[in-house]
Amino acid sequence: xxxxxVSDDKAELVLxxxxxxxxxxxxxxxxxxxxxxxxxTETGHITIDSGYMNTGSCASQITxxxxxxxxxxxxxxxxxxxxxxxxxxxxxxxxxxxxxxTGDELRRFRELLNLYSLxxxxxxxFFDHYPSNAPPMSxxxxxxxxxxxxxxxxxxxxxxxxxxxxxxxxxxxxxIAAFSYRKSYGSQLVMPRHDFSYCANFLNxxxxxxxxxxxxxxxxxxxxxxxxxxxxxxxxxxSTSTVRLVGSARVNLYASISAGISALWGPLHGGANMAVxxxxxxxxxxxxxxxxxxxxxxxxxxxxxxxxFGHRVYKNHDPRAQIIKEASEKxxxxxxxxxxxxxxxxxxxxxxxxxxxxxxxxxxxxxxxFYSGIIYRAIGIPxxxxxxxxxxxxLPGWISHWREMWTDANWRIGRPRQVYVGPQRKKFxxxxxx
Numbered sequence: 001x002x003x004x005x006v007s008d009d010k011a012e013l014v015l016x017x018x019x020x021x022x023x024x025x026x027x028x029x030x031x032x033x034x035x036x037x038x039x040x041t042e043t044g045h046i047t048i049d050s051g052y053m054n055t056g057s058c059a060s061q062i063t064x065x066x067x068x069x070x071x072x073x074x075x076x077x078x079x080x081x082x083x084x085x086x087x088x089x090x091x092x093x094x095x096x097x098x099x100x101x102t103g104d105e106l107r108r109f110r111e112l113l114n115l116y117s118l119x120x121x122x123x124x125x126f127f128d129h130y131p132s133n134a135p136p137m138s139x140x141x142x143x144x145x146x147x148x149x150x151x152x153x154x155x156x157x158x159x160x161x162x163x164x165x166x167x168x169x170x171x172x173x174x175x176i177a178a179f180s181y182r183k184s185y186g187s188q189l190v191m192p193r194h195d196f197s198y199c200a201n202f203l204n205x206x207x208x209x210x211x212x213x214x215x216x217x218x219x220x221x222x223x224x225x226x227x228x229x230x231x232x233x234x235x236x237x238x239s240t241s242t243v244r245l246v247g248s249a250r251v252n253l254y255a256s257i258s259a260g261i262s263a264l265w266g267p268l269h270g271g272a273n274m275a276v277x278x279x280x281x282x283x284x285x286x287x288x289x290x291x292x293x294x295x296x297x298x299x300x301x302x303x304x305x306x307x308x309f310g311h312r313v314y315k316n317h318d319p320r321a322q323i324i325k326e327a328s329e330k331x332x333x334x335x336x337x338x339x340x341x342x343x344x345x346x347x348x349x350x351x352x353x354x355x356x357x358x359x360x361x362x363x364x365x366x367x368x369x370f371y372s373g374i375i376y377r378a379i380g381i382p383x384x385x386x387x388x389x390x391x392x393x394x395l396p397g398w399i400s401h402w403r404e405m406w407t408d409a410n411w412r413i414g415r416p417r418q419v420y421v422g423p424q425r426k427k428f429x430x431x432x433x434x
Contacts, residue, residue, distance in 0.1 A: 008024065008026075009023060009024050009026075010022065010023065010024060011023075011024055011034045013039075013043075015043055015045065020039075020042055020043060022034050022035055022036060022038075022039070023035040025059070027059075027064075028064075029064050029066070033056050040417070046417045046419070048418075048419050052236075052241075056236075057236060057241065057244065057414075058236070058244065058404075058405070058408065058410075059408075059410075060235075060236075060401070060404060061075070061098065061404065062074070062075065062095060062233060062235075062397070062400050062401060062404060063075075063233045063234065063235045063397070064076075064235075065234065065235045065313060067311070067313040067314045067315050067316065068315050068316060069316060070314060070316035070317045070318065070319050071319065072234070072319045072320065074091065074094060074095055074232065074233060075094050075095065075098055075099070077094070077100075079229075079230065079319055079320060079323075080319065080323065082094075082229055083226045083229050083230060083320075083323050086100075086229065087197070087198070087225060088198055088199065088225050088228040088229050088232070088393075089106070089109060089110060089113065089197075089198050090106060091229045091232050091396065092109075092166070092170055092232065092395075092396035093105065093106065093109050095232060095233055095396045095397055095399075095400040096162065096166050096396055096399055096400045096403065108163075109163070109167065110198075112163060112164065112167035112171075113167050113170060113171040113198060114171075114192075114194050115167070116164075116167050116168045116171045116172060117171045117172070117174070117175055117192035117201070118172075118175065118191070118192065119143075119172050119175055119176060119179075120150045122150075123143065123146060123150070123176075124179070124189070126142075126143065126146070127139070127179060127180065127183040128183075130183070132183075132184060132186075133184075134184075135265075135384065136177070136180050136181070136184070136384055136385055136387075136388045137261060137262075137264070137265040137270075137387050137388060137391070138265075139176075139180045140173070140176060140177060140180065140261055140388055140391060141258045141261040141262050141265070142258075143176045143180075144169075144173060144176070144254055144257050144258045144261060145254060145255055145258035146254075147168070147169070147172065147254045148252050148254040148255060151168065151254075158252060158253060158406065159403065159406060159407065162403060165253060165399075166396070166399050169253070169254070169257065169395060169399060170395055170396060170399075171192075173391070173392060173395055174192075174198070174201070174202050174205075174392060175192055175205065177202070177385070177388045177389075177391075177392055178190070178202055178205035178206050179205075180388070181206055181381075181382075181385055182205075182206070187209075188210070190204060190205045190206075190208045191205070192205060196216070197221070198225075199221045199224045199225045199228070200216045200221050202224070202392075203216055203220065203221065203224065203379070204216060206380075206381070207380060217334055217335065218334075219330050219331050219333075219334035219335075220331055220334070220335070220379055222327070222330075223327040223328070223330065223331045223375050223379075224375075224379070226323060226324070226327050227324065227327070227372055227375060227389070227393060228389075228392060228393035229393070230320040230323060230324065230368060230393070231368070231389075231390055231393030231394050232393055232394065232396050232397050233394070233396070233397030233400065233401075234394075234397070235313075237269070238263050238264075238266070238268075238269045239260040239261070239263040239264040239269060239270070239394065239398070240260065240394075240397060240398060240401050241263075242259050242260050242262075242263040243256045243257060243259060243260040243398045243401055243402055244401055244402070244405045244414070245414040246259040246260075247402045247405050247406065248405060248411065248412070248413045248414040249413055249414075250413075253399065253402055256398075256402050257395070257398050257399070257402070260391075260394075260398045261391050264387060264390060264391055264394065265387060270386075270387040270390045270391065271386075271387055272307065272308070272367075272369035273308075273369040273370075273372045273373035273376070273386050273390075274373065274383050274384075274386050274387065275307040275308075275369075276307045276308040276369050276370055276373050277342070277373040277374075277377065277383055277386075278307075279293075279306070279307045279308070280342040280345050280346060280373075280374075281342065283345050284341050284342055284345060288341065288344075288345060290345050290348045290349050290352070291352075293306070293349075294306075294349070294352055294356070298358050306349065306353070306364070307369075308366060308367060308369050308370030309353055309359065309364040309365065309366055309367065309370070310362070310363065310364040310365065310367065311365075311367045314365070314367065315363050316363065316365070317365045317366075318365060318366065318367040318368050320367075320368040321365070321366045321367055321368055321370060321371065324368060324370075324371040324372055324375070325350075325366070325370075325371050327371075327375060328343070328371045328374050328375045328378075329343075331375055331378050331379070332374070332378050335378055337378055340374070340378070342374060342377070343374055346370065346371065346374060350366050350370070353365065353366065354366075372386075373386060376389060
């Protein structure tokens with residue numbers, strides 16, 4: 001078999017002496033893809049690509065990611081500009097609608113978020129029936145799936161009123177997350193407030209108390225806003241691909257998002273910042289000797305791996321990491337905990353990784369997970385809630401991909417092929433002869 005590019009828009013595949021011309025699709029940022037949608041029909045062959053590292057499942061207008069150059073854009077806007085100048089609500093609108101909102105559009109969207117911030121009273125009683133040690137991601141996935149029972153009109157015409165459906169999810173998931181935290185500690189639920197911003201409202205619902213009113217720290221609110229923006233979308237990752245795959249069966253948005261939450265729950269996806277905190281705490285508990293762990297990370301025979309360095313897609317600096325690092329330092333300073341020993345260890349590890357030839361050669365730069373856990377810890381969010389925070393940020397990205405998939409003229413129900421390597425057909429043996 002031989003594959004060659006014969007022109008700017010065609011690739012030639014030679015298979016068993018026969019030539020096939022395959023279209024080449026070129027993206028707006030210069031990405032090139034060989035279109036193999038007719039391959040099995042024309043040749044009888046399929047491709048195999050474990051993990052889909054070289055397979056494009058769709059053409060999308062939402063997010064552009066260049067792992068070699070360390071670039072991340074939402075709808076054409078650089079992540080650095082969005083994190084610096086926008087609120088999470090603005091970015092959510094951008095992802096779902098494709099444009100940054102005008103003043104009037106933003107006010108209307110905020111009004112919808114406020115209108116839909118409460119959850120149905122029946123759903124509040126659901127929390128009473130989960131064990132106190134139930135994983136928050138399990139609760140979140142179940143509660144989101146339940147929303148379709150309370151808003152069935154959204155199942156009938158799913159794209160008719162995307163504004164209301166988007167606002168319902170983004171607002172209610174925030175409330176569900178805060179309520180699940182309060183229930184886990186046996187604390188009284190705190191209702192959302194109409195006079196607070198999205199992030200301030202979440203912090204207040206999490207931490208306010210009748211005996212100790214919560215005062216929203218500006219730096220904490222700003223850092224949380226940045227974290228949610230930086231996590232809002234990341235192209236065709238595991239959970240986003242799950243939302244698209246489940247949604248391709250024409251499943252409603254709530255069930256599709258619930259499936260995405262379950263995918264994000266995996267320790268290799270949404271649980272990475274929890275693993276970073278575990279690693280930093282282990283180093284601290286063993287005397288803070290980070291150099292010892294650097295040596296362990298370089299030893300092929302040692303199972304230890306530095307968590308929070310390198311990325312499956314980024315082969316350069318993660319553009320989100322520097323933003324989060326700066327935010328973490330401001331938060332810890334404003335809270336008076338900038339001498340946090342875990343932060344000191346993190347700084348030392350990063351400094352070594354950026355200079356040490358071993359890490360530089362392998363392009364193992366700090367990624368978005370490296371500092372996010374430190375911010376959450378400083379804010380007071382428990383470790384078992386870290387992945388819930390990730391889901392809260394990723395929600396507008398999931399919604400925008402679900403919507404794009406539903407309106408795609410090339411939509412097909414997801415149905416990957418396989419190469420069967422099991423036994424060949426056997427002669428059946430009756431039970432009495434076995």
